[in-house]
Amino acid sequence: MQAATKVTERTATAASGSPITILAFAGDIASTSKDAMMEAYHGLGASVSKVLLDFTAVDYINSSGIAIIIQMLLEASRAGGRTIAIFGLTPHFNKVFTMVGVAKYASMSPDEPTALATL
């Protein structure tokens, strides 16, 4: 019943000139999203050091979905040297992510240009 989560990967260049990998999500972010999201994350090359998560095309996120993002942050932290940042959340989900503490471990920007400028 949950809308499938689509994940697309693209690259961009940060203001600093370093390459950035962007994982763009579309559809629902819920427990059923875990395979699609984590497979995309695990498919990133070991040399990828900066990852942006794009939620611009997402309009439903629940706590199970946030847990998947925390799992991603946890794996990045354990791997060391990989930074994950977030952009494109609605103001509501920006608030929710802040409430549960995600903002402590991932910077959150309103849009892609702003996010790229911070990396």
Place this chain on the structure above:
Amino acid sequence: MRSGSNVEVCLPSELGFEKVALSTAASMATLMGFSADRVEDLKTAVAEACINAIEHGNRLSDTLSVSIVLSTTDDQLEIKVLDHGSGVSKHPESPDIDRKMHGDEDPRGMGMFLIQALVDEAEWYQGPPGKSFVRLVIRLDKENK
């Protein structure tokens, strides 16, 4: 919308159907005059309450349903989400992101915290099968405060 209006929604115990309940709640809250921000808060709270009922109360059983009863008064919207579990006895705890990030706490387990944080009242009641519920309330007098 008349004060005292009631709407009931019955959901199968399948994840994803919580969106039917949150859409209904959002429609009623909008009709009552709640701001868009508060409607978004309510949508997340109702979704989390339904997910808990589906997953933990009814254990995803295809023979059990989740009931949502939405009731209005002049100044508040009350939502009860009923399931067939034994109810919740513990108080919602704030998630500890540091513990989660160190693998010492399950990354999940944020639903009850979000429910309590996003509505004006949230109470959990234990009862016999089909009678355990969480009661959520949002009040119009909290608007713009």
